[in-house]
Amino acid sequence: SQTIHQWPATLVQPVGSPLSLECTVEGTSNPNLYWYRQAAGRGLQLLFYSVGIGQISSEVPQNLSASRPQDRQFILSSKKLLLSDSGFYLCAWSKDTNQPQHFGDGTRLSIL
Amino acid sequence: AQSVTQPDIHITVSEGASLELRCNYSYGATPYLFWYVQSPGQGLQLLLKYFSGDTLVQGIKGFEAEFKRSQSSFNLRKPSVHWSDAAEYFCAVGATEYGNKLVFGAGTILRVKS
Numbered sequence: 001s002q003t004i005h006q007w008p009a010t011l012v013q014p015v016g017s018p019l020s021l022e023c024t025v026e027g028t029s030n031p032n033l034y035w036y037r038q039a040a041g042r043g044l045q046l047l048f049y050s051v052g053i054g055q056i057s058s059e060v061p062q063n064l065s066a067s068r069p070q071d072r073q074f075i076l077s078s079k080k081l082l083l084s085d086s087g088f089y090l091c092a093w094s095k096d097t098n099q100p101q102h103f104g105d106g107t108r109l110s111i112l
Numbered sequence: 113a114q115s116v117t118q119p120d121i122h123i124t125v126s127e128g129a130s131l132e133l134r135c136n137y138s139y140g141a142t143p144y145l146f147w148y149v150q151s152p153g154q155g156l157q158l159l160l161k162y163f164s165g166d167t168l169v170q171g172i173k174g175f176e177a178e179f180k181r182s183q184s185s186f187n188l189r190k191p192s193v194h195w196s197d198a199a200e201y202f203c204a205v206g207a208t209e210y211g212n213k214l215v216f217g218a219g220t221i222l223r224v225k226s
Contacts, residue, residue: 006155032212042218043202043218046213046214049212049213059213090155090156094212097208097211098144098206098208100146100158101146101204103155103156103157104155105154105155106153106154106155108153
């Protein structure tokens with residue numbers, strides 16, 4: 001069966017520091033991969049999605065970037081974090097367009 | 113633009129009572145629809161999905177949802193709520209025409225009182 005892993009589960013970072021969040025999927029090949037941010041009391045905002053290695057689509061202008069160095073690995077990064085980057089970050093995968101997305105357990109990011 | 117509305121931010125029901133969570137969408141395409149549940153500090157778990165066919169779909173944990181095209185709705189129901197159903201529920205909508213992206217509603221927080 002397929003599984004998705006995100007780490008770390010929680011992260012506290014100072015303003016201006018770099019960020020790297022990692023997501024990996026097991027048990028499937030060539031998945032679609034997604035990064036979402038969930039602010040407190042709000043829905044999910046799609047940040048990036050990828051349909052293949054090196055293919056990244058950005059949904060909103062922001063201080064973050066994403067990369068997909070391997071088929072089942074998706075990384076969310078920032079060179080200098082802002083206070084507004086705080087939130088709950090979720091990685092998800094789907095087998096294909098129109099298929100359900102399956103979510104990881106998320107990373108709680110707090111910026112001080 | 114595509115949008116998904118969950119009109120109720122919070123709902124409180126008594127344990128054993130029936131539940132209906134509302135979801136309305138605005139999409140210029142043939143949608144496919146999902147309901148997800150999220151416990152605090154956790155990721156989202158898929159409850160059920162609708163792509164085509166029978167408009168009443170059954171999901172996990174005793175949930176069901178009905179797609180009504182004329183009302184642009186996909187409401188989630190459960191006949192008898194259990195205390196463990198307390199969580200946040202999200203409706204999501206996608207369409208082939210819009211590629212790989214889903215649009216999520218803002219969520220409904222369900223509280224269950226004993």
